[in-house]
Amino acid sequence: MKAVICSKLEGPAALAVGELPDPKPGPGQVVVEVRAASLNFPDALMVRGMYQVKPPLPFSPGAELAGIVRAVGEGVERPRVGDSVIGLSGHGACAQLCVVDAARTMPLPEGIGFDDAAAFALTYGTALHALREVANLQPGETLAVLGASGGTGIAAIECGKAMGARVIACASSEEKLALCRKHGADETIDYLKEDLRARLDAIAGKKGVDVVFDAVGGPHSEPALRATGWRGRFLVIGFAAGEIPKLPLNLALLKERQILGVYWGDWTRKDPAGHARNMKDLVAWMLAGKVRPAITERVGLEGVADAIARMSDRKVLGKVVVNP
Ligand SMILES: NC(=O)c1ccc[n+]([C@@H]2O[C@H](COP(=O)([O-])OP(=O)(O)OC[C@H]3O[C@@H](n4cnc5c(N)ncnc54)[C@H](OP(=O)(O)O)[C@@H]3O)[C@@H](O)[C@H]2O)c1
Known part of the structure; x- marks a missing residue:
């Protein structure tokens, strides 16, 4: 698969787009074909090694995504292969395929497209x-x-x-x-x-x-x-x-x-019921037109490094969506 690869913690300039082996789901995990991911400020910190979460190198940035489940690991009952989901991956979403814990996915609500879905949960x-x-x-x-x-x-x-x-x-x-x-x-x-x-x-x-x-x-x-x-x-x-x-x-x-x-x-892990309730309310607000992510740019994997650099330079407005 194609992915944005961070192989050294030297910021967006050191990011490259390259090939990585297709990921396999571990127990409790699913592999999602990423239709859309979105960038967040923590991505800019993570590729510099300045975020509280430090994934082992090499990794791909991208903490949230929306896409279609292509494989499920041992013990996963939901979601199923073929389901459309929103996923909180922590990292790895700026790639064509991404591993997500099944518990960190939710069904893609009807009436919400992949781009909006990828740009709102976090x-x-x-x-x-x-x-x-x-x-x-x-x-x-x-x-x-x-x-x-x-x-x-x-x-x-x-x-x-x-x-x-x-x-x-x-x-x-x-x-x-x-x-x-x-x-x-x-x-x-x-x-x-x-x-x-x-x-x-x-x-x-x-x-x-x-x-x-x-x-x-x-x-x-x-x-x-x-x-x-x-x-x-x-x-x-x-x-x-x-x-x-x-x-x-x-x-x-x-x-x-x-x-x-x-x-x-941390709160979403400590209070999954509260998190589910808030997500349900947010989806209802989105369908009612009360909230709508401010997607100001859409980029491919090649545009990720530049977008993260501009985010660090205070030059991005709203949300950048990545379509791998
Ligand atoms: N506590 C949590 O659970 C939680 C969850 C998500 C995110 N966060 C944190 O919240 C912060 C904002 O995240 P975000 O995704 O909203 O970021 P963002 O979209 O990049 O927005 C950050 C804003 O900060 C302002 N800013 C001021 N000085 C800046 C500088 N030197 N570099 C970059 N931006 C600067 C910019 O607005 P102006 O130019 O108008 O000042 C910018 O719009 C991050 O630190 C992130 O890690 C925390």
Whole structure:
């Protein structure tokens, strides 16, 4: 099979497209013919050896996919050969065939195409879990999303709107903010040009921001935390800016704010029933047109290295889909 191959942890420039032996499913696993995969920020970290999960070399990037089951391993009752599925592979999806644990697949819902299906589980799953189980976001509350035009950011905007919140999208250019408005943001802030704290205060009013969804870290986290009001909740999603901020804990004491970590991948394994419920809701929202992945580019395997490089350079909007 053809695959994007990472044989040294030197970033996207060291990725190559080549031939690998067709994979065989182990016990509890299935092999999926990948019709679509999508890229996520962790792919950019993984090919540099900077992600918490470090697959043995060589490996292919790509944490999520949609496709057709071509082989099943020992003990697998579902899915069956020929079934269309969504799969969370962790890595390996940027290839023509990918091994996935059967337990990390779900049937492809009728009415959702391979591209949309490959581009929603990880980002929307993260966003909904963060806003629902971790932050307990309530209708009428104000949600500020940092890195709002990215994969998890657009998902947070749409899930926030679907949950009845007022959403303030924060990103680094007018083009990015226009995409956020298209996906439902009520207000937008360019945090490179505007004073983030002052603008959040002005928009949120006396009560302050209720929930911050921070997928960026770096210099934006502290002003966003300061803009939260009494019992505001600050969601630690990721550090796309590269810098893990160190926040003064007196900001938590004052106003009884909560700083809350989110680790969607581990939560899905610890609470499979909760994960299944969230996926069911997300599929229903997608079929009802309430959420829709912002697919801005489609590439073949040859385009993966460049897309991951641009993702690291902050040049990608929404989601990149890979059609192997
Ligand atoms: N906690 C979890 O369970 C979980 C799950 C999924 C993802 N994550 C993490 O969430 C973060 C975002 O993931 P994503 O898939 O949404 O990423 P993404 O699509 O690449 O979006 C990240 C956003 O961060 C902003 N950014 C600021 N400085 C940046 C820099 N130096 N390089 C790249 N981007 C920069 C960019 O927006 P602006 O240019 O507008 O600032 C970009 O749109 C990652 O750190 C990822 O590992 C965590």
